[in-house]
Amino acid sequence: MSRRPLLATAALSRRALLSRLVGACGAAFLAPGFLPLLQRHARAQEAAAGGAPTPRRLVLVWLEGGPSQLETFDPKPGTATGGPFRALPTERAGWSFSERLPKLRDRAGKLAVVRSLHSKEGSHARARLLLHTGFVPNPSVAYPTLGSIVAHQLGDPASELPSFVQVAGPPGSPGYLGVAHAPFLVARPGAKVANLAPERALERARVDRRDALREALDGGFEAEGAHAAVARNREQQRRARRLAESPRTRAFELDGESAKLRQAYGDTTLGQGLLLARRLLEEGVTAVELHHDGWDTHIDNFPKTAALCDELDPALATFLDDLETRGLLADTLVVCMGEFGRTPAISARNGRDHWPVNYCALLAGGGVKGGSVVGATDELGQSIVERPVSVPDLFATFAALLRIDGSQEFQATPRRPTTLVDPDGAAITELLA
Amino acid sequence: MRVKWSLAVVLLAGALVTAAASSQSAPASTAAAPPAAALPAVALPVAAALTAEFDAALAAAWSAQGLVPAAPLDEARWLRRLSLDLRGTIPSPEEIERYFARPPATRRAEEIEAALADPRFAETLAFQWNDLLLAEAGKDAEKTARWLKPWLAERLAGPITFPQLARELVAAAGAARVPGAFAFPLSYRDSIETLAGVTARAFLGLQIQCAQCHDHPYDHWKQAEFNRFAAFFAELRGDHGVLSEVGGPGFRVLDRSPEWDLADRLADLERAAAKMGRDDGAMMAGGDRAAAANRRTPVEAAALAELRALAKERGPGVARPIAAFIADGEALAELRARLPGDARELLDRYVERREKFSEAGHLDGRPYADGAVGTRRQALVDWMTAAENPWFAAAQANRVVATLLGKGLTDPVDDLSGSSDRIVPALLERLAAALIEQGGDLRFLYRVVANSRAYALGAADDADPTEAARRERWLAAHPRRTFTPEQLAQSLLQLGVGEGASDAAIARTARPAGRAAPLGEQGDPRENALLAELARCSPRRSDVNDRTLEVNIPLALLLRHGEEAAAPERLKSEPLLARLFDPERAECDRVAPWFLATLSRAARPAEAAALLAALDPAKPRAAADDLFFALVNCAEFHVNP
Structure with missing residues (x-):
């Protein structure tokens, strides 16, 4: 199967890129916000042309509800807290996976697991925000979600598809980075993008005419002084049309994939969602987030978590294999985590409750040193005994792996600048290849 | 030559043109506001006088800052702005025609009065208050909104004061089939800190929520002060289920002692565990060790039995037995070690919170003692709505200014104590004082600001965005805002879009057949279908005070070629x-x-x-x-x- 080019444009010099886009779309694109985006990407392209690595991509597999670390990445079999499942050892002493994740265990050489993640947030809403933004939630500041940060920093403005796509789950917020970096939502993998077909049914000449009519009105409004409003509208209209006319939207449809591959991913939202993610990455999308719901197992933790692992294991393993086969893994950071872990003590309802004291995150791909495990917990999994990792540390690590400068400042509110990543975090150097 | 748009509209509408009409749209060539004749005397002299004060204070400030106010807005656009702000929709051609048929000298003031009396004004306010009140309600906010919005819309439709609104929401108590105002405290019953933070923000314009974990980073609130404020909610208890008070399923909000809450919660957990048949037996095959760890001892069983008995009692006697138990450190430790996870968590929280929220105290240091008058929440509302309260009236006044003029006199709109970005502070004090004099009449302030010259200003040319932002900040130019989802939906529906909304679109938002409509759910199916589409297209901004949508790709696609955007x-x-x-x-x-x-x-x-x-x-x-x-x-x- 031939490899499609990853980006819509070939590597162009910064000037050529700028002039090409300006020529195509008019000076309106030098509206505030767009030029910096162009510049960022052009810089990245230039760096690539000069031999530096290509901009990386992100895939975040979000395990909604707080996955139990004891039934996934930090099992403690045979102990009072360990539950009924066994553990599968890896080649490295002291590192094992739950027996419900055999395929991931088999690929441990490509993975890195952090076992000592901790935070103070035990409520879903706050912890979800913390793990998506890297900052303790604060109602006065709209921190951007991780996918929006990546789209903002590394997204290709010439991409015909949106730079950040989210599959299932409530949409994350782009915060102070603005609506241009909001996730493009796909409710179900394989579902067609809404409202594209009618645009396509019209003749191009007619669409041109309509846009010209709209532009006539916009020109008048701009002449009155509404520069920002018109620039934004032109931009979104242009991107909407470009998306509608782009043949790359076939990436959203899964019918062309082989039945065997689809089966390997698993006939689940997560499985097909990861297949969709791979296709989107191939067509120029920079960040994809997938939501896998159901991990909040206060009741009946064991059968429920087992069922969820049965979905996660083949989906994620096949995804990593698929990326590698297509040469995409080296430049794609894959992260799998939830908002907290679950209590070692098993409750009266045979469940585990919220536990932000020590929990796990899994990383793979783009710059990650495979076969690494960071941090350790005690025998019963009730406390961290080695190398605690805070959420700011985790985000500093993401920034390092994605080659993003986390210290950039933004005016989040009129009074308070904030950095992209919490400056209190330090990247986990053990994980950097 | 600049076309006099409003004149053209009048002609087209076929109405009589009066000589005065030509003065409405003449642009001011100097920094001065339009001639006084253009803005008619308002029916209520008090509001009119305050409007004049408001405009004078701003004009003085602009002069001192060397700011030139924007030219006044063309009257047709003014009508569009007013209609969106107060009725939540663009004006229909019929409404435009009717407006321009009226005598120019009085039509603006009349339109404002008509809009304030329009039920759509109440709905518009209901959307805004709903979002403020449910700002931290998380995933359940949408479900809860279905109860809260109708209640708000109904209450706001009649004559109502801000103090009444505050009392009915913050001190809501009782039992009912339909939650109505109860939806507000019920949303936060698991976290009174969150409830306290939201209450302070929405009603007092204070951002104290940062102080719940540590002393506020840049404001003066200490954690101890926050805890004393939150303590006013410490007795709050809410639940839903089959209630004897309503003879069926319903919702209840009460003020009870914390001990009661613990007893009931422990009893609930015990019932749930017994129901699953997992008492002291094995949790599941092979889980003997886990089961043993969770086996209850006589101490624990006795404690739970005692608590169960206490749950049956009512009255102040409840407090002592638990307090005594807690005071015995050894018994407490043993109980703690043996309780199952959830119950242990509850006990820990209870003990912690007994300390943390034992004492309630007002944010301005005014003394408070339990048992003086009514419940803690009632006492809180008494203090909040008293004339001496430093923040309540100012917060409401600032919010009205921000809603109509784009920014408050203090910015952010709900950071009265922490913000250093204030213009004309004396003006906010004056508005607050006037509001108190008017008994907190909600429509009074809207009337004052909507009739002002400041509200009639146009937008700034933003070729120089910094200068435009500065003028907007000083209210010398009106920002160009976008629509909220409700405004966009209403406007599109009014255009006739969605008339032919396909059965598919409506079906997408309909409930599965056979499921009874939850109480309080209402609304036009076409509107719901359209709102659902808009919600899907465009996530809300994260700022609870700015509910506007920005056009993004999915919304552009919808408007370009969605079913809903077909020409009506x-x-x-x-x-x-x-x-x-x-x-x-x-x-x-x-x-x-x-x-x-x-x-x-x-x-x-x-x-x-x-x-x-x-x-x-x-x-x-x-x-x-x-x-x-x-x-x-x-x-x-x-x-x-």
Whole structure:
């Protein structure tokens, strides 16, 4: 199967890129916000042309509800807290996976697991925000979600598809980075993008005419002084049309994939969602987030978590294999985590409750040193005994792996600048290849 | 030559043109506001006097800052702005026609009064308050809104004061089939800190929520002060289920002692565990060790039995046995070690919170003692709504200013104590004092600000964005805002979009057959379908005070070619199509119905010419579709001027 080019444009010099886009779309694109985006990407392209690595991509597999670390990445079999499942050892002493994740265990050489993640947030809403933004939630500041940060920093403005796509789950917020970096939502993998077909049914000449009519009105409004409003509208209209006319939207449809591959991913939202993610990455999308719901197992933790692992294991393993086969893994950071872990003590309802004291995150791909495990917990999994990792540390690590400068400042509110990543975090150097 | 748009509208509407009309749209050539004759005397003298004070104070501030206020807004656009702000929708062509048929000297003030009396005003406010009150309600906010919004809309439709609103929400107590105001405290019953933070923000304009974990980073609130404030909610208890008080399923909010809450919760957990048949037996095959760890001891069983008995009792006697138990450190430790996870968590929280929230105290240091008058929450509302409260009236006044003029006198709108960005502080004090004098009448402030010259200013030319931002901050120019989802949905529906909403679109938001509608769910199915589409397209901004949508790709696609954006039939009728291509008519006149319906104004000659030149008379329906497309997708349509 031939490899499609990853980006819509070939590597162009910064000037050529700028002039090409300006020529195509008019000076309106030098509206505030767009030029910096162009510049960022052009810089990245230039760096690539000069031999530096290509901009990386992100895939975040979000395990909604707080996955139990004891039934996934930090099992403690045979102990009072360990539950009924066994553990599968890896080649490295002291590192094992739950027996419900055999395929991931088999690929441990490509993975890195952090076992000592901790935070103070035990409520879903706050912890979800913390793990998506890297900052303790604060109602006065709209921190951007991780996918929006990546789209903002590394997204290709010439991409015909949106730079950040989210599959299932409530949409994350782009915060102070603005609506241009909001996730493009796909409710179900394989579902067609809404409202594209009618645009396509019209003749191009007619669409041109309509846009010209709209532009006539916009020109008048701009002449009155509404520069920002018109620039934004032109931009979104242009991107909407470009998306509608782009043949790359076939990436959203899964019918062309082989039945065997689809089966390997698993006939689940997560499985097909990861297949969709791979296709989107191939067509120029920079960040994809997938939501896998159901991990909040206060009741009946064991059968429920087992069922969820049965979905996660083949989906994620096949995804990593698929990326590698297509040469995409080296430049794609894959992260799998939830908002907290679950209590070692098993409750009266045979469940585990919220536990932000020590929990796990899994990383793979783009710059990650495979076969690494960071941090350790005690025998019963009730406390961290080695190398605690805070959420700011985790985000500093993401920034390092994605080659993003986390210290950039933004005016989040009129009074308070904030950095992209919490400056209190330090990247986990053990994980950097 | 600048076309006098409002004049053109009047002509087109067929109304009589009065001599005074020409003075309405004449742009001011100097920094001065339009001549006094243009803004008529308001019916209520007190509001009028305050409006004059308001304008004078701002004018003085602008002069001192060397700011030139923007030219006044054209009257047609003013009507669009007012209609969006107070009625939540763009004005219909009929409403525009009726407005311009009235005598110019009094029509603005009359329109404001009509809008304030319109039930849509109550709905618009209900959306705003709903979002403020449920700001931290998380995933359940949408479900809860279905209860809260109708209650708010109903209450706000009648004459109501801000203190009444505060009392009915913050001190809500009792039992009912339909939660109504109870939805507010019930949303936060698991975290009174969150409830305290939201209450302070919405009603007092204070951002104390940061202080729940540590002393506030840049404001003066200490954690101890926060805890004393939150303690006013410590007795709050809410639940839902089959209630004897309502003879069936219902919702209840009460003030009880914390001990009661613990006893009930422990009893609930015990019942749940017993129901699952997992008492002291094995949790599941092979889980003996886990089961043993959770086996209850006699101490624990006795404690739970005692608590169960206490749950049956009512009255102050409850406090002592638990307090005694807690005071015995050894018994407490043993109980703690043996309780199952959830119950242990509860006990820990209870003990911690007994300390943390034992003492309630007001944020301004005013003394408070339990048992003096009524419940803690009632005492809190008494303090909040008292005339001496430093923040309540100012917070409401600031919010009204921000809602109508784009920014408050203090910015952010709800950071009265922490913000250093204030203009004309004396003016906010004056507005607050006036509001108190008026008994907190909600519509009074809206009347004052909507009748002001400041509200009639146009927008700044933002070729120089910094200068434009500065003028907007000083309220010397009005920001160009976009629509909230409700405003966009209402405006599109009013246009007739969605008339032909497919059964599929409506079905998508309908409930599965056989499921009874939850109490309080209402609304037009077309509106719900459209709102659902808009919600899908465009996530809300994260700032609870700015609920506007920005056009993004999915929304642009929807408006370009979604079902909901098809040109409505009423704009494609035979007479209108004939008019569009009628060579006897002036070009502006030919496109007038479409412009009025979408942009609330007449077309300029250049626009009309450009548009008509591109349309094909051989296919009039397609031409109407194209014209509608352009009008609904242009930037101006999405701007609240």
